[in-house]
Amino acid sequence: MKFSERAMQVTPSATVKVSNTAKAMIREGIDVINLGIGEPDFKTPKVISDAAISAIQAGKTSFYTPASGLPQLKEAIANRIKQDYGVIYPADQISVTSGAKMGLYVLMQALVDQGTEVLLPKPSWVSYRQQVLLAGGKPVVVETGDDFKITPETLDAAVTRNCKVLVINSPQNPTGTVYSKDELAAIGKWAVFHNIILIADDIYGKLVYNQNAFYSLVQAGDEIAASTVLVNGVSKAYSMTGWRIGYVAGAPELISKVNSILSHSTGNPATVSQYAAIAAFESDQSEVETMRKAFEERLNKIYPLVQEIPGFKLAAKPQGAFYLFPNVEEAVKLAGLNSSAELVDVLLKKAHVAVVDGDAFGMSGYLRLSYAASLENLLTAVERITKFMNQFLQKQTSGGIGIETD
Numbered sequence: 001m002k003f004s005e006r007a008m009q010v011t012p013s014a015t016v017k018v019s020n021t022a023k024a025m026i027r028e029g030i031d032v033i034n035l036g037i038g039e040p041d042f043k044t045p046k047v048i049s050d051a052a053i054s055a056i057q058a059g060k061t062s063f064y065t066p067a068s069g070l071p072q073l074k075e076a077i078a079n080r081i082k083q084d085y086g087v088i089y090p091a092d093q094i095s096v097t098s099g100a101k102m103g104l105y106v107l108m109q110a111l112v113d114q115g116t117e118v119l120l121p122k123p124s125w126v127s128y129r130q131q132v133l134l135a136g137g138k139p140v141v142v143e144t145g146d147d148f149k150i151t152p153e154t155l156d157a158a159v160t161r162n163c164k165v166l167v168i169n170s171p172q173n174p175t176g177t178v179y180s181k182d183e184l185a186a187i188g189k190w191a192v193f194h195n196i197i198l199i200a201d202d203i204y205g206k207l208v209y210n211q212n213a214f215y216s217l218v219q220a221g222d223e224i225a226a227s228t229v230l231v232n233g234v235s236k237a238y239s240m241t242g243w244r245i246g247y248v249a250g251a252p253e254l255i256s257k258v259n260s261i262l263s264h265s266t267g268n269p270a271t272v273s274q275y276a277a278i279a280a281f282e283s284d285q286s287e288v289e290t291m292r293k294a295f296e297e298r299l300n301k302i303y304p305l306v307q308e309i310p311g312f313k314l315a316a317k318p319q320g321a322f323y324l325f326p327n328v329e330e331a332v333k334l335a336g337l338n339s340s341a342e343l344v345d346v347l348l349k350k351a352h353v354a355v356v357d358g359d360a361f362g363m364s365g366y367l368r369l370s371y372a373a374s375l376e377n378l379l380t381a382v383e384r385i386t387k388f389m390n391q392f393l394q395k396q397t398s399g400g401i402g403i404e405t406d
Helices: 007-011 015-027 046-057 069-085 100-111 126-134 152-156 182-191 220-226 252-263 269-283 287-309 329-334 340-351 373-400
Strands: 095-098 116-121 138-142 161-171 197-201 228-233 246-249 369-370
Touching: 007 126, 015 340, 046 182, 046 269, 069 161, 069 269, 095 100, 095 252, 100 161, 100 228, 100 246, 100 252, 100 287, 116 126, 116 228, 138 152, 138 269, 152 182, 161 182, 182 197, 220 228, 228 369, 246 252, 287 373, 329 340, 329 373, 340 369, 340 373
Parallel strands: 116 138, 116 161, 161 197, 197 228
Antiparallel strands: 095 246, 228 246
8 A cells, every 4th residue: 555655754643652552551460650641640620521411411412513613612712811811812713623733733734835844942742743744844943952942043043934833832842841921022023023923832821830920922912912823722721631622713814724624624523522611611710720739749749859860860940831851861871771762661661651752852862751640650650760770870880781671
Protein backbone atom coordinates (compact mmCIF):
# COMPACT_ATOMS: atom_id res chain seq x y z
CA MET A 1 0.00 0.00 0.00
CA LYS A 2 1.34 3.41 -0.96
CA PHE A 3 0.81 6.21 1.52
CA SER A 4 0.68 9.94 0.95
CA GLU A 5 3.79 12.02 1.52
CA ARG A 6 1.78 13.84 4.17
CA ALA A 7 1.21 10.65 6.14
CA MET A 8 4.81 9.53 5.77
CA GLN A 9 6.33 12.68 7.24
CA VAL A 10 4.20 12.76 10.39
CA THR A 11 5.33 10.88 13.49
CA PRO A 12 3.10 9.54 16.29
CA SER A 13 2.67 11.63 19.44
CA ALA A 14 5.55 10.85 21.80
CA THR A 15 3.47 11.63 24.87
CA VAL A 16 0.66 9.30 23.81
CA LYS A 17 3.18 6.58 22.87
CA VAL A 18 4.89 6.67 26.28
CA SER A 19 1.57 6.68 28.10
CA ASN A 20 0.25 3.76 26.04
CA THR A 21 3.41 1.76 26.78
CA ALA A 22 3.09 2.50 30.49
CA LYS A 23 -0.58 1.49 30.51
CA ALA A 24 0.25 -1.75 28.68
CA MET A 25 2.86 -2.59 31.34
CA ILE A 26 0.33 -1.81 34.08
CA ARG A 27 -2.15 -4.21 32.44
CA GLU A 28 0.58 -6.87 32.63
CA GLY A 29 0.76 -6.35 36.38
CA ILE A 30 3.90 -4.17 36.44
CA ASP A 31 3.79 -1.35 38.99
CA VAL A 32 4.51 1.56 36.65
CA ILE A 33 3.99 5.18 37.68
CA ASN A 34 2.99 7.18 34.62
CA LEU A 35 4.40 10.73 34.57
CA GLY A 36 4.36 10.76 30.78
CA ILE A 37 1.02 12.33 29.97
CA GLY A 38 -0.54 15.67 30.87
CA GLU A 39 -3.74 14.39 32.39
CA PRO A 40 -5.09 15.52 35.79
CA ASP A 41 -5.73 12.63 38.17
CA PHE A 42 -8.93 14.24 39.47
CA LYS A 43 -12.35 13.04 38.43
CA THR A 44 -14.46 15.54 36.50
CA PRO A 45 -16.30 17.72 39.07
CA LYS A 46 -19.74 16.36 39.96
CA VAL A 47 -21.62 19.49 38.87
CA ILE A 48 -20.30 18.92 35.35
CA SER A 49 -21.03 15.19 35.23
CA ASP A 50 -24.51 15.77 36.65
CA ALA A 51 -25.25 18.28 33.89
CA ALA A 52 -24.27 15.70 31.29
CA ILE A 53 -26.50 13.05 32.89
CA SER A 54 -29.40 15.49 33.06
CA ALA A 55 -28.97 16.35 29.37
CA ILE A 56 -29.06 12.65 28.48
CA GLN A 57 -32.14 12.04 30.61
CA ALA A 58 -33.88 15.04 29.06
CA GLY A 59 -33.28 13.65 25.55
CA LYS A 60 -31.01 16.53 24.50
CA THR A 61 -27.98 14.51 23.42
CA SER A 62 -29.25 12.20 20.68
CA PHE A 63 -28.91 14.54 17.73
CA TYR A 64 -26.46 16.64 15.74
CA THR A 65 -25.70 20.18 16.78
CA PRO A 66 -24.27 22.90 14.50
CA ALA A 67 -20.73 21.95 13.47
CA SER A 68 -19.40 24.95 15.40
CA GLY A 69 -21.23 24.01 18.61
CA LEU A 70 -24.42 24.69 20.50
CA PRO A 71 -25.41 28.39 20.60
CA GLN A 72 -25.83 28.17 24.39
CA LEU A 73 -22.31 26.74 24.73
CA LYS A 74 -20.90 29.59 22.65
CA GLU A 75 -22.72 32.00 24.93
CA ALA A 76 -21.23 30.28 28.00
CA ILE A 77 -17.77 30.49 26.44
CA ALA A 78 -18.24 34.17 25.59
CA ASN A 79 -19.28 34.90 29.18
CA ARG A 80 -16.33 32.92 30.58
CA ILE A 81 -13.89 34.79 28.31
CA LYS A 82 -15.38 38.10 29.44
CA GLN A 83 -14.99 37.15 33.10
CA ASP A 84 -11.51 35.64 32.77
CA TYR A 85 -9.97 37.98 30.20
CA GLY A 86 -12.10 41.12 30.23
CA VAL A 87 -12.47 40.73 26.45
CA ILE A 88 -15.73 40.41 24.49
CA TYR A 89 -16.22 37.86 21.70
CA PRO A 90 -19.68 37.62 20.06
CA ALA A 91 -20.97 34.12 19.23
CA ASP A 92 -20.02 34.42 15.55
CA GLN A 93 -16.40 34.77 16.67
CA ILE A 94 -16.37 31.46 18.58
CA SER A 95 -16.15 27.90 17.29
CA VAL A 96 -16.37 24.81 19.49
CA THR A 97 -14.01 21.97 18.58
CA SER A 98 -13.40 18.36 19.61
CA GLY A 99 -10.69 19.35 22.07
CA ALA A 100 -8.26 22.26 21.94
CA LYS A 101 -5.94 20.03 19.88
CA MET A 102 -8.54 19.94 17.11
CA GLY A 103 -8.88 23.70 17.38
CA LEU A 104 -5.15 24.11 16.77
CA TYR A 105 -5.20 21.57 13.93
CA VAL A 106 -8.05 23.26 12.09
CA LEU A 107 -6.37 26.66 12.49
CA MET A 108 -3.29 25.33 10.70
CA GLN A 109 -5.56 24.03 7.94
CA ALA A 110 -7.21 27.45 7.65
CA LEU A 111 -4.07 29.61 7.85
CA VAL A 112 -1.17 27.61 6.39
CA ASP A 113 -0.44 27.09 2.70
CA GLN A 114 2.25 24.94 1.12
CA GLY A 115 5.56 26.40 2.26
CA THR A 116 4.07 28.81 4.81
CA GLU A 117 6.39 29.16 7.78
CA VAL A 118 5.09 28.94 11.33
CA LEU A 119 7.22 30.20 14.23
CA LEU A 120 7.43 27.84 17.22
CA PRO A 121 9.38 28.46 20.45
CA LYS A 122 12.04 25.95 21.46
CA PRO A 123 10.88 23.80 23.18
CA SER A 124 7.17 23.50 22.42
CA TRP A 125 4.33 21.01 22.54
CA VAL A 126 4.82 17.92 20.39
CA SER A 127 1.79 18.36 18.12
CA TYR A 128 2.43 21.91 16.87
CA ARG A 129 5.17 20.79 14.50
CA GLN A 130 3.17 17.85 13.18
CA GLN A 131 0.07 19.99 12.63
CA VAL A 132 2.11 22.47 10.61
CA LEU A 133 3.54 19.67 8.50
CA LEU A 134 0.08 18.19 7.90
CA ALA A 135 -1.01 21.57 6.54
CA GLY A 136 1.96 21.65 4.15
CA GLY A 137 3.76 24.31 6.14
CA LYS A 138 7.28 24.59 7.51
CA PRO A 139 7.91 24.77 11.27
CA VAL A 140 10.55 27.36 12.16
CA VAL A 141 12.17 26.99 15.58
CA VAL A 142 12.75 30.16 17.61
CA GLU A 143 15.63 29.84 20.05
CA THR A 144 15.16 30.63 23.73
CA GLY A 145 17.45 31.22 26.69
CA ASP A 146 17.59 29.63 30.12
CA ASP A 147 14.07 30.93 30.83
CA PHE A 148 12.67 29.14 27.73
CA LYS A 149 11.09 32.39 26.48
CA ILE A 150 11.20 33.94 23.04
CA THR A 151 11.77 37.68 22.60
CA PRO A 152 11.50 40.16 19.72
CA GLU A 153 15.27 39.74 19.31
CA THR A 154 15.14 35.96 18.93
CA LEU A 155 12.13 36.34 16.63
CA ASP A 156 14.12 38.75 14.46
CA ALA A 157 16.76 36.06 14.07
CA ALA A 158 14.19 33.49 12.89
CA VAL A 159 11.65 35.42 10.81
CA THR A 160 11.56 35.34 7.00
CA ARG A 161 9.19 36.75 4.40
CA ASN A 162 7.34 33.41 4.39
CA CYS A 163 6.41 33.51 8.09
CA LYS A 164 2.70 33.94 8.66
CA VAL A 165 1.90 32.47 12.10
CA LEU A 166 3.45 32.50 15.59
CA VAL A 167 2.23 30.14 18.33
CA ILE A 168 2.51 31.21 21.98
CA ASN A 169 1.64 28.73 24.74
CA SER A 170 1.60 30.30 28.21
CA PRO A 171 1.81 28.62 30.67
CA GLN A 172 3.97 26.48 28.44
CA ASN A 173 4.09 22.76 27.85
CA PRO A 174 6.71 21.31 28.58
CA THR A 175 8.52 23.89 30.74
CA GLY A 176 5.84 25.58 32.87
CA THR A 177 7.08 28.97 31.64
CA VAL A 178 4.66 31.88 32.05
CA TYR A 179 5.07 35.07 30.02
CA SER A 180 4.49 38.40 31.77
CA LYS A 181 2.09 41.01 30.39
CA ASP A 182 5.00 43.18 29.25
CA GLU A 183 6.70 40.24 27.53
CA LEU A 184 3.51 39.36 25.68
CA ALA A 185 2.99 43.00 24.69
CA ALA A 186 6.49 43.15 23.22
CA ILE A 187 5.94 39.93 21.26
CA GLY A 188 2.50 41.09 20.15
CA LYS A 189 3.81 44.43 18.89
CA TRP A 190 6.54 42.60 16.99
CA ALA A 191 3.95 40.31 15.35
CA VAL A 192 1.68 43.21 14.38
CA PHE A 193 4.64 45.03 12.82
CA HIS A 194 5.54 41.94 10.79
CA ASN A 195 1.90 41.20 9.87
CA ILE A 196 2.06 37.80 11.58
CA ILE A 197 -0.99 36.06 13.04
CA LEU A 198 -0.68 35.09 16.70
CA ILE A 199 -2.17 31.89 18.10
CA ALA A 200 -2.57 32.06 21.88
CA ASP A 201 -2.78 28.52 23.26
CA ASP A 202 -4.10 29.28 26.76
CA ILE A 203 -5.12 25.75 27.75
CA TYR A 204 -3.15 25.99 31.04
CA GLY A 205 -4.22 29.57 31.80
CA LYS A 206 -6.02 28.71 35.05
CA LEU A 207 -3.07 26.68 36.36
CA VAL A 208 -0.60 29.29 37.64
CA TYR A 209 1.11 29.03 41.02
CA ASN A 210 2.86 30.78 43.90
CA GLN A 211 1.42 34.28 43.40
CA ASN A 212 2.38 34.39 39.73
CA ALA A 213 -0.16 35.94 37.36
CA PHE A 214 -1.52 34.74 34.02
CA TYR A 215 -1.93 37.07 31.08
CA SER A 216 -2.97 36.35 27.51
CA LEU A 217 -2.06 37.99 24.24
CA VAL A 218 -5.71 39.02 23.89
CA GLN A 219 -5.19 41.25 26.95
CA ALA A 220 -2.15 43.02 25.48
CA GLY A 221 -4.05 45.77 23.66
CA ASP A 222 -6.72 46.03 20.97
CA GLU A 223 -4.32 45.94 18.01
CA ILE A 224 -2.59 42.82 19.30
CA ALA A 225 -5.90 41.16 20.22
CA ALA A 226 -7.17 41.76 16.69
CA SER A 227 -4.17 39.82 15.34
CA THR A 228 -4.61 36.98 17.85
CA VAL A 229 -6.60 33.77 17.70
CA LEU A 230 -7.48 32.43 21.16
CA VAL A 231 -7.49 28.66 21.75
CA ASN A 232 -8.65 27.11 25.02
CA GLY A 233 -10.75 24.26 26.37
CA VAL A 234 -11.90 22.25 29.36
CA SER A 235 -9.37 19.40 29.49
CA LYS A 236 -6.78 20.66 31.95
CA ALA A 237 -8.41 23.17 34.29
CA TYR A 238 -11.69 21.24 34.64
CA SER A 239 -10.16 17.73 34.56
CA MET A 240 -12.17 16.84 31.44
CA THR A 241 -9.55 15.30 29.16
CA GLY A 242 -11.94 12.57 28.03
CA TRP A 243 -14.80 14.90 27.15
CA ARG A 244 -12.95 16.50 24.19
CA ILE A 245 -14.19 20.08 24.14
CA GLY A 246 -12.09 23.05 23.09
CA TYR A 247 -12.78 26.33 21.40
CA VAL A 248 -11.33 28.87 19.00
CA ALA A 249 -12.12 32.59 19.27
CA GLY A 250 -11.04 35.05 16.60
CA ALA A 251 -12.02 37.27 13.70
CA PRO A 252 -15.41 36.42 12.13
CA GLU A 253 -13.93 35.70 8.70
CA LEU A 254 -11.44 33.23 10.20
CA ILE A 255 -14.07 31.50 12.33
CA SER A 256 -16.23 31.13 9.21
CA LYS A 257 -13.41 29.21 7.51
CA VAL A 258 -12.81 27.13 10.65
CA ASN A 259 -16.50 26.21 10.74
CA SER A 260 -16.45 25.15 7.08
CA ILE A 261 -13.49 22.85 7.64
CA LEU A 262 -15.09 21.37 10.77
CA SER A 263 -18.31 20.69 8.87
CA HIS A 264 -16.38 18.40 6.52
CA SER A 265 -14.16 16.77 9.16
CA THR A 266 -15.41 16.19 12.69
CA GLY A 267 -18.91 17.59 12.30
CA ASN A 268 -20.06 18.68 15.76
CA PRO A 269 -18.29 17.76 19.00
CA ALA A 270 -20.14 15.13 21.06
CA THR A 271 -23.43 16.70 22.11
CA VAL A 272 -23.32 15.34 25.66
CA SER A 273 -19.83 16.81 26.10
CA GLN A 274 -21.11 20.20 25.01
CA TYR A 275 -23.75 20.21 27.75
CA ALA A 276 -21.07 19.19 30.26
CA ALA A 277 -18.87 22.08 29.06
CA ILE A 278 -21.71 24.56 29.56
CA ALA A 279 -21.81 23.51 33.21
CA ALA A 280 -18.02 23.80 33.47
CA PHE A 281 -17.91 27.34 32.12
CA GLU A 282 -20.97 28.47 34.10
CA SER A 283 -19.84 26.94 37.42
CA ASP A 284 -18.48 29.08 40.24
CA GLN A 285 -14.92 27.84 39.43
CA SER A 286 -14.36 26.79 43.06
CA GLU A 287 -13.38 23.25 42.09
CA VAL A 288 -10.96 24.63 39.52
CA GLU A 289 -9.29 26.52 42.35
CA THR A 290 -9.22 23.40 44.55
CA MET A 291 -7.41 21.47 41.83
CA ARG A 292 -5.06 24.39 41.14
CA LYS A 293 -4.03 24.46 44.80
CA ALA A 294 -3.36 20.73 44.70
CA PHE A 295 -1.07 21.10 41.68
CA GLU A 296 0.70 23.98 43.41
CA GLU A 297 1.33 21.81 46.46
CA ARG A 298 2.71 19.02 44.28
CA LEU A 299 5.03 21.42 42.47
CA ASN A 300 6.33 22.87 45.70
CA LYS A 301 7.00 19.45 47.20
CA ILE A 302 8.63 17.65 44.28
CA TYR A 303 10.59 20.49 42.68
CA PRO A 304 13.34 20.47 45.35
CA LEU A 305 13.38 16.65 45.34
CA VAL A 306 13.92 16.46 41.57
CA GLN A 307 16.73 19.00 41.94
CA GLU A 308 18.51 16.47 44.17
CA ILE A 309 18.36 13.58 41.69
CA PRO A 310 21.94 12.85 40.52
CA GLY A 311 22.50 14.30 37.05
CA PHE A 312 19.18 16.21 36.93
CA LYS A 313 19.31 20.00 36.58
CA LEU A 314 16.24 22.22 36.76
CA ALA A 315 16.05 25.81 35.60
CA ALA A 316 13.92 28.36 37.45
CA LYS A 317 10.89 26.94 39.22
CA PRO A 318 7.93 26.56 36.82
CA GLN A 319 5.17 29.11 37.29
CA GLY A 320 2.31 27.20 35.65
CA ALA A 321 0.97 24.11 33.83
CA PHE A 322 1.99 20.83 35.54
CA TYR A 323 5.36 19.80 34.13
CA LEU A 324 9.01 19.77 35.13
CA PHE A 325 11.60 19.85 32.35
CA PRO A 326 15.01 18.95 33.79
CA ASN A 327 18.24 18.84 31.83
CA VAL A 328 19.55 15.25 32.16
CA GLU A 329 22.73 15.36 30.09
CA GLU A 330 24.82 14.61 33.19
CA ALA A 331 22.45 11.80 34.18
CA VAL A 332 22.86 10.25 30.72
CA LYS A 333 26.66 10.29 31.10
CA LEU A 334 26.50 9.05 34.68
CA ALA A 335 24.41 6.04 33.62
CA GLY A 336 26.77 5.27 30.72
CA LEU A 337 24.06 5.91 28.14
CA ASN A 338 24.13 7.75 24.83
CA SER A 339 21.00 9.91 24.90
CA SER A 340 18.04 11.14 26.90
CA ALA A 341 15.90 8.75 24.81
CA GLU A 342 17.87 5.82 26.24
CA LEU A 343 17.41 7.22 29.73
CA VAL A 344 13.64 7.37 29.19
CA ASP A 345 13.73 3.72 28.14
CA VAL A 346 15.72 2.47 31.13
CA LEU A 347 13.72 4.54 33.62
CA LEU A 348 10.59 2.78 32.35
CA LYS A 349 12.13 -0.70 32.26
CA LYS A 350 14.26 -0.55 35.42
CA ALA A 351 12.70 2.10 37.68
CA HIS A 352 9.14 1.64 36.37
CA VAL A 353 8.56 5.37 35.91
CA ALA A 354 7.26 6.69 32.57
CA VAL A 355 8.53 10.10 31.41
CA VAL A 356 8.87 11.76 27.99
CA ASP A 357 12.09 12.47 26.10
CA GLY A 358 12.72 16.18 25.58
CA ASP A 359 13.57 15.52 21.94
CA ALA A 360 9.83 15.20 21.29
CA PHE A 361 9.57 18.89 22.22
CA GLY A 362 12.64 19.88 20.23
CA MET A 363 15.25 19.63 23.00
CA SER A 364 17.19 16.40 23.41
CA GLY A 365 19.03 16.05 26.69
CA TYR A 366 15.89 16.92 28.66
CA LEU A 367 12.97 14.96 30.14
CA ARG A 368 9.40 16.03 30.79
CA LEU A 369 7.84 14.84 34.03
CA SER A 370 4.16 15.54 34.66
CA TYR A 371 3.11 16.33 38.22
CA ALA A 372 -0.56 15.88 37.37
CA ALA A 373 -0.34 12.50 39.13
CA SER A 374 -1.23 12.10 42.81
CA LEU A 375 1.25 13.41 45.36
CA GLU A 376 1.75 9.87 46.68
CA ASN A 377 2.67 8.60 43.21
CA LEU A 378 4.89 11.60 42.57
CA LEU A 379 6.88 11.07 45.74
CA THR A 380 7.26 7.37 44.97
CA ALA A 381 8.31 8.09 41.38
CA VAL A 382 10.96 10.60 42.45
CA GLU A 383 12.20 8.14 45.07
CA ARG A 384 12.51 5.42 42.41
CA ILE A 385 14.40 7.67 39.98
CA THR A 386 16.69 8.92 42.75
CA LYS A 387 17.46 5.36 43.88
CA PHE A 388 18.06 4.33 40.27
CA MET A 389 20.51 7.18 39.65
CA ASN A 390 22.26 6.83 43.01
CA GLN A 391 23.55 3.40 42.04
CA PHE A 392 25.69 5.02 39.35
CA LEU A 393 27.27 7.39 41.83
CA GLN A 394 28.23 4.35 43.87
CA LYS A 395 29.57 2.54 40.80
CA GLN A 396 31.51 5.62 39.80
CA THR A 397 33.12 5.71 43.22
CA SER A 398 33.97 2.00 43.06
CA GLY A 399 35.18 2.19 39.45
CA GLY A 400 32.24 0.49 37.72
CA ILE A 401 30.22 2.28 35.02
CA GLY A 402 27.26 1.79 32.75
CA ILE A 403 24.06 -0.19 32.74
CA GLU A 404 22.61 -3.09 30.83
CA THR A 405 19.61 -1.76 28.91
CA ASP A 406 17.89 -5.01 27.95
